[in-house]
Amino acid sequence: MDENLLGIIAGILTSVAMMPQLIKVIREKNVEDISVMMLLVLISGLSLWVWYGILKDELPIILSNGFSVLVNLTLLTCCLIFKNKD
Amino acid sequence: MDENLLGIIAGILTSVAMMPQLIKVIREKNVEDISVMMLLVLISGLSLWVWYGILKDELPIILSNGFSVLVNLTLLTCCLIFKNKD
Structure with missing residues (x-):
């Protein structure tokens, strides 16, 4: 199979x-079970994957990890907003 | 930075x-909020990433996604065991 298609x-x-998970958090506005620390580690890791994809010039890695960064930044924003409300 | 080290x-x-998440599930034996369907999609995706890593001959991708497959297979096993208990 073509590598890019597979990726x-x-x-x-x-x-x-x-x-x-993202939909559940936005709907229920419940972020109790989500750790901000864990999200920060995850976002750092995903950002490094994007960097890795750029260095290796691999579009599937850049796109999928870039998208994950966006999703987790949204989760992080939800965490900060909803946790302050309690 | 060296690409492999970065990866x-x-x-x-x-x-x-x-x-x-894995530790929480094993400790609390609470899998209510975890979707088996979502785990199956995730494990399929991660397995394809391992395959992609093998085709591209990139060890960081093989190792990290292989590890993720193991973690999520463990979560899936926990889900099947703990959900049957209810």
Whole structure:
């Protein structure tokens, strides 16, 4: 199979798998179980993956990890907003 | 920075970020909020990333996604065991 196509399918699957959590947090405004520290570590790791993808010039890695960074930045924003409300 | 070192650091960070959820599930035996469907999609996506890493011959991608597959297979096993108990 073409490597880029494989990477794009892999990226779509791992991105889709993250969506339920994001939707749940936005809907229920419940961030009790989410650790801000864990999100910061995850966002750092994902950003390094984007950097790795740029160095290796691999679009599937840049796109899927870039998308994950956005999703987790949104989760982080939700955490900061909803935690302050309590 | 060396690309492989960058990939390894990125992989360690994204792997570490997953551990709190695994530990929480094993400790509290509470899998209510985890979707089996979402885990299956995630495991499929991660497995394709391992395959992508093998095709591209990139060790950081193989190792970090292989580790994620293991963590999520463990979560899936926990889900199946603990959900049947209810």
